[in-house]
Amino acid sequence: MDNLEILVIDDEQEMLVSYQKILKRAEYQVISALSAEDALKILQGDHKISLVLCDLKMPGMDGMELLAVLKQNYPHLPFVMVTGFGTLEIGIEAVKNGAFDFIEKPFSQQKLLTSIESALKQIAPAGESHLNSHGFENIVGQSEPMMKIFEMIKKVSYGNANVLITGESGVGKELVARSVHKNSLRRNHPIIPINCGALPEQLFESELFGYEKGAFTGAFQSKPGLVELANGGTLFMDEICEMPQNLQVKLLRMLEERKIRRIGGQKETSVNIRVVCATNRNLDQALHQGWLREDFFYRINTIQIHIPPLRERGTDIPLLIQHFLEGLERKYDRKIKGLSPEVQKILLNYHWPGNVRELQNVVERTYYLASPPSITKPDLPSYLNKDQPLELQFDWERLSFKDAKDRVLENFEKDYLRIQLKKFDWNISKTAEACGIDRRTIHRLISKYQLK
Numbered sequence: 001m002d003n004l005e006i007l008v009i010d011d012e013q014e015m016l017v018s019y020q021k022i023l024k025r026a027e028y029q030v031i032s033a034l035s036a037e038d039a040l041k042i043l044q045g046d047h048k049i050s051l052v053l054c055d056l057k058m059p060g061m062d063g064m065e066l067l068a069v070l071k072q073n074y075p076h077l078p079f080v081m082v083t084g085f086g087t088l089e090i091g092i093e094a095v096k097n098g099a100f101d102f103i104e105k106p107f108s109q110q111k112l113l114t115s116i117e118s119a120l121k122q123i124a125p126a127g128e129s130h131l132n133s134h135g136f137e138n139i140v141g142q143s144e145p146m147m148k149i150f151e152m153i154k155k156v157s158y159g160n161a162n163v164l165i166t167g168e169s170g171v172g173k174e175l176v177a178r179s180v181h182k183n184s185l186r187r188n189h190p191i192i193p194i195n196c197g198a199l200p201e202q203l204f205e206s207e208l209f210g211y212e213k214g215a216f217t218g219a220f221q222s223k224p225g226l227v228e229l230a231n232g233g234t235l236f237m238d239e240i241c242e243m244p245q246n247l248q249v250k251l252l253r254m255l256e257e258r259k260i261r262r263i264g265g266q267k268e269t270s271v272n273i274r275v276v277c278a279t280n281r282n283l284d285q286a287l288h289q290g291w292l293r294e295d296f297f298y299r300i301n302t303i304q305i306h307i308p309p310l311r312e313r314g315t316d317i318p319l320l321i322q323h324f325l326e327g328l329e330r331k332y333d334r335k336i337k338g339l340s341p342e343v344q345k346i347l348l349n350y351h352w353p354g355n356v357r358e359l360q361n362v363v364e365r366t367y368y369l370a371s372p373p374s375i376t377k378p379d380l381p382s383y384l385n386k387d388q389p390l391e392l393q394f395d396w397e398r399l400s401f402k403d404a405k406d407r408v409l410e411n412f413e414k415d416y417l418r419i420q421l422k423k424f425d426w427n428i429s430k431t432a433e434a435c436g437i438d439r440r441t442i443h444r445l446i447s448k449y450q451l452k
Helices: 013-025 036-043 063-073 088-096 109-122 130-134 144-157 173-182 201-209 245-257 283-288 294-300 314-332 341-349 355-369 401-423 428-435 439-449
Strands: 005-009 029-033 049-055 079-083 101-104 163-166 191-195 234-238 274-279 303-306
Touching: 005 013, 005 036, 013 029, 013 109, 029 036, 036 049, 036 063, 049 063, 049 109, 063 079, 063 088, 079 109, 088 101, 101 109, 144 173, 144 303, 163 173, 173 191, 173 234, 173 274, 201 245, 245 294, 283 294, 314 341, 314 355, 341 355, 355 401, 401 428, 401 439, 428 439
Parallel strands: 005 029, 005 049, 049 079, 079 101, 163 274, 163 303, 191 234, 234 274
Antiparallel strands: none
16 A cells, blocks of 8 residues: 555644544555645645545635535546535535545544545556456456446446346356445445345344344344344345245335334334345246245346356456456465466356356466466366366376276366356255255265365
């Protein structure tokens, strides 16, 4: 963060000192100004400002007026508004006028840093990696399907309509959900994620709606549910088709009436949330086989965003690889220039059943194993080297027929199971069903090959 300069504007010297302490501890460089007029002079100088943090109420030109000037002359410069006189209406006006975020005094140090970090991630300063011109939030892509998704996110974010995100496992459905939230007027409230496939059915209702003290054995104190925690923000429900039907009925009622009642409770509580759901299931099949109730489906499917699999947007693969490599280099300070031409060809021609998640896994693996300056074919996982002649994969001259056969079978089992587990996000039941083998066999093979 050494080269990230933040321009802080406040007419109170004490506030400027406080900002400097917080931001310098986070390794940002800080430039201070006591007025909007001084800030404009700084911006016209030699400093390379990455973000502006500005108070709303100041003598002379106030924060809203400065925002209007900056959006006209520095349209890509992130702007975060701070005020002690904040209301939701002022926050909405600031965001509509181009501010990235709006913070009310008093605020926590973590709140300030989180807002700044999010702004710097989403709106990169000039001169940073060209990937930022092909991305939206933390989603990277330049293909036509991804451009349509970016445009859809922009259009739906400012409303309150429920959104259903579809696509295969690993395509980035949660990233899209978080982007919808971060670009909405609910951005200053939480987004609460819940994986419907990971919760036992008997705990689902209490986790979702909460419970009162004494509602059941072990309920020693009252506990709010995830719906209450998301109040004012967004509830993201992943793997929505795995939700039990009886709970779909209760959630449908909440969506229609915007009220909930805790387990064991007598009074209803009003909630103001937006619901974003996601599934990797085929929707026609989900309705036909009863995984989704029709009335519930039509309520959550007000707007649908479909994310195509990675194999249908191959032009995104080089950008994603570079994006993952740059992230690893920043984290571990180990420079890998890129991929050898042979590796590039293999990765571009592979069908990626695990989608972006699988690609990220392969890039991380090869990054750790590669010897600088670049990633070469031997660094790739064995299942991506299947075009290699068998005589180069094994030392056949030293192996008996049985040993050679066992070696080939082991490689097949390990690679096949790894791909299937990734495809179904390590859901053993789904993997077993898709592979046509029982769960015990899946567990045995996982243990045998120490898959993680």
